[in-house]
Amino acid sequence: MSTIGNFEGFQPVSLKQEGDHQPSETDHLAMYEGDSSKKPGQRRISRQPSVTKSTLYPNPYHQPYASRKYFATRPGAIETAVEDLRGHITQTSGETVQGFWLLTEIDHWNNEKEKILILTDKTLLICKYDFIMLSCVQTQQIPLSAICRVYLGKFIFPGMSLDKRPGEGLRICWGSTEGQSLLSRWNPWSTEVPYATFTEHPMKYTNEKFLEICKLSGFTSKLIPAIEKAHKNSAGSGREEELMVLTQPILIETYAGLMSFIGNRNKLGYSLARGSIGF
Numbered sequence: 001m002s003t004i005g006n007f008e009g010f011q012p013v014s015l016k017q018e019g020d021h022q023p024s025e026t027d028h029l030a031m032y033e034g035d036s037s038k039k040p041g042q043r044r045i046s047r048q049p050s051v052t053k054s055t056l057y058p059n060p061y062h063q064p065y066a067s068r069k070y071f072a073t074r075p076g077a078i079e080t081a082v083e084d085l086r087g088h089i090t091q092t093s094g095e096t097v098q099g100f101w102l103l104t105e106i107d108h109w110n111n112e113k114e115k116i117l118i119l120t121d122k123t124l125l126i127c128k129y130d131f132i133m134l135s136c137v138q139t140q141q142i143p144l145s146a147i148c149r150v151y152l153g154k155f156i157f158p159g160m161s162l163d164k165r166p167g168e169g170l171r172i173c174w175g176s177t178e179g180q181s182l183l184s185r186w187n188p189w190s191t192e193v194p195y196a197t198f199t200e201h202p203m204k205y206t207n208e209k210f211l212e213i214c215k216l217s218g219f220t221s222k223l224i225p226a227i228e229k230a231h232k233n234s235a236g237s238g239r240e241e242e243l244m245v246l247t248q249p250i251l252i253e254t255y256a257g258l259m260s261f262i263g264n265r266n267k268l269g270y271s272l273a274r275g276s277i278g279f
Contacts, residue, residue, distance in 0.1 A: 067206045071131035071271040072102060072114065078213070081129050085118055085136060095120035098226060101219045102210070104269075106155075106197045109188040110163060110252050110260040113269040114201070119222055122230060124172070126196060131271035140191075142174055144230035149173040149244045152220065155199075156249040163257025165264075169199035170216055171250050172223075188259060197250060202270075 067073045072081075082100050089097060101117045105126065118125040124147070128138040151171040157164045175194025185193075204214035212218060227243050254260065263269060 067203055069273045070203050071273065072201075073203050073206050073210065074131070077131050077134070078102065078209075080134050081116060081131065081136075084134070085116065085125075085127060085129070088136065088139075089118065089120065089125070093120070093123070095122055099219075099222050100213060101215075102201050102203075102213050103198045103216065103219065104201050106165075106169065106199060106252065107188070108185070108190075108193050108253070110165065110254045110257055110264070111188070111269060112260075112264050112267075114271060115198075117198070117219065119219075119226055121226070124223070129271075140196075142172070142196075144227045145234040146174040147172055147227050147243065148175075148241050149246065150220075150224060150227070151250050152245070152247050153249045156251055158251075158253060158255060161255050161257065163254060163261045165252075167199055169197055169250055170220055171195055171197045197252070 071077055085100070086097055089095060098119045098121070101119075103115055103117055105113045105115045107113065113128065114131075116127040116129050118127065122144055124142045124144060126140040126142070127136055129135070130137050149172075151173070152168070154168040155165050173195040180192070180194060198216065198219075200216045201210070201214040203210050205211060224243070224245060231243055
């Protein structure tokens with residue numbers, strides 16, 4: 001236990017050596033106390049202004065210790081995931097990988113899910129990767145030639161929605177939402193939704209490596225040219241619909257949002273260390 005006591009009775013000691021005429025702080029105080037032009041009881045103390053230096057992280061709102069809870073940021077985790085998925089693509093399709101990204105998918109019920117996106121010459125792969133067991137759990141393959149619209153903009157919600165999110169994202173569409181059945185539209189576990197919505201991963205500012213693979217603009221700059229190239233190569237197959245890149249708000253049609261409120265606040269869609277409870 002640290003105790004702060006009373007310093008009354010201690011006298012300051014001057015450490016001046018012989019021949020050193022530089023006045024000390026005690027001398028300054030004595031000079032001001034001996035000034036006869038001042039009224040009794042008045043003292044003027046000369047003080048030097050203090051300077052405090054602080055070092056900020058790239059994002060001042062990011063807590064550095066919080067990144068340790070995400071298994072994706074553990075040493076070697078993202079490198080192992082990339083090698084596993086690259087080997088899987090080489091064995092199954094033989095396509096050339098153009099890039100890997102770690103983003104957050106926002107489903108049609110506003111639930112956040114940690115995903116690895118892989119862009120090849122012909123396909124966009126959306127992978128659910130378990131960074132705890134270091135294994136791929138689920139993979140969704142979308143032909144680039146099937147993608148018809150890309151939306152860029154801020155998230156918006158219905159006026160009566162109780163669970164809204166700030167920020168902006170990217171929506172990739174490969175079909176029409178008009179033909180979507182009512183069951184798949186209101187089923188939170190449906191895999192028949194003809195679009196996918198993404199935003200940046202919360203660990204974007206961990207270091208320079210994650211800043212590169214979690215940046216949404218970097219993924220978009222690679223995705224759009226790849227889709228246009230795929231459309232051009234498939235022009236002889238009778239495809240008439242061209243890619244549309246639209247800058248407009250992205251609607252997430254949720255109202256009560258109780259499930260997403262609980263899941264997103266507790267980061268249930270991420271491989272996260274959760275103390276003694278486990279994942």
